[in-house]
Amino acid sequence: MPFQKIEAEKLSQAIVQQIELLVLRGILQPGERLPSERELSEKLGVSRPSLREAVAELHQRGLLISRPNAGIFVAEVLGSxxxxxxxxxxxxxxxxxxxxxxxxxxxxxxxxxxxxxxxxxxxxxxxxxxxxxxxxxxxxxxxxxxxxxxxxxxxxxxxxxxxxxxxxxxxxxxxxxxxxxxxxxxxxxxxxxxxxxxxxxxxxxxxxxxxxxxxxxxxxxxxxxxxxxxxxxxxxxxxxxxxxxxxxxxxxxxx
Structure with missing residues (x-):
């Protein structure tokens, strides 16, 4: 997956920005499943609490969705x-x-x-x-x-x-x-x-x-x-x- 180590004071915002850019540039596509929380936190080099905070914000913005027993996915934003x-x-x-x-x-x-x-x-x-x-x-x-x-x-x-x-x-x-x-x-x-x-x-x-x-x-x-x-x-x-x-x-x- 195309994630890079995070180096910033506000980790959750840096995570949000990176995922936003991946969606904006079409690298992460609608319906695509993100790695597990453990794997993604390791790829980004951040703690799980910071990652959860970022994911919650992206959920609120409508860019990510959670599916029970399936994981976190990029929202089907194209349908709009x-x-x-x-x-x-x-x-x-x-x-x-x-x-x-x-x-x-x-x-x-x-x-x-x-x-x-x-x-x-x-x-x-x-x-x-x-x-x-x-x-x-x-x-x-x-x-x-x-x-x-x-x-x-x-x-x-x-x-x-x-x-x-x-x-x-x-x-x-x-x-x-x-x-x-x-x-x-x-x-x-x-x-x-x-x-x-x-x-x-x-x-x-x-x-x-x-x-x-x-x-x-x-x-x-x-x-x-x-x-x-x-x-x-x-x-x-x-x-x-x-x-x-x-x-x-x-x-x-x-x-």
């Missing part, structure tokens, strides 16, 4: 980004899909540009590692792993942009995507030709970021999101056509 009513609107109106992809195009284009310019060598290694996993998953018939790595790849780029506001905003957007609010991400990977195109696009993004080419990185993301938007529009049209065809078949069979 969108109200249930708004999520319902997103899922029931097609224009939300177009706006979502367009929003991602703008934000992730900027994130890729920033990652190419500001990302550390380790940031870029994380992105490259995830892409390598995508290449391996691409060889499988089942697209599930590749579809999940797709989200991880894009989030790694956003993390490498080192903008905490963008990080948490986009994590919240991706959480809705994972829940299928906007569209079924795995559907895009079922067509072999589409999967090949998507892998090539992710390769172009990775290569541009690794080369620290800010212009190419942004252009590669924008080209990728344009492809996603076109693919989603085609899928929506295909679904409508299929619904109409079924009505025609039913009508013909009942003549």
């Amino acid at each position: 980004a969108f109200s249930p009513a708004l999520i319902g609107l997103f899922s029931s109106h097609e224009e939300a899909v177009t706006d979502y992809v367009s929003f991602r195009r703008d934000m992730e284009g900027l994130a890729a540009e920033r990652a190419a310019r500001l990302g550390s060598a380790t940031d870029l290694e994380v992105i490259a590692t995830i892409f390598a996993k995508m290449e391996l998953a691409h060889q499988k018939r089942d697209p599930s792993d590749e579809a999940e790595l797709d989200a991880s790849f894009h989030m790694a780029i956003i993390e490498a942009s080192h903008n905490v506001v963008m990080l948490h905003m986009m994590r919240s957007m991706y959480e809705l995507l994972r829940k299928g609010v906007f569209y079924n991400r795995q559907m895009m990977f079922k067509n072999r030709m589409t999967r090949d195109n998507l892998l090539d696009q992710h390769r172009a993004i990775n290569l541009a970021i690794q080369a620290r080419d800010t212009v190419a990185a942004r252009a590669a993301v924008e080209a990728h999101m344009d492809f996603v938007q076109l693919s989603m529009a085609d899928q929506i049209k295909a679904n409508r056509n299929e619904a109409i065809a079924k009505l025609r078949l039913e009508h013909e069979q009942n003549k």
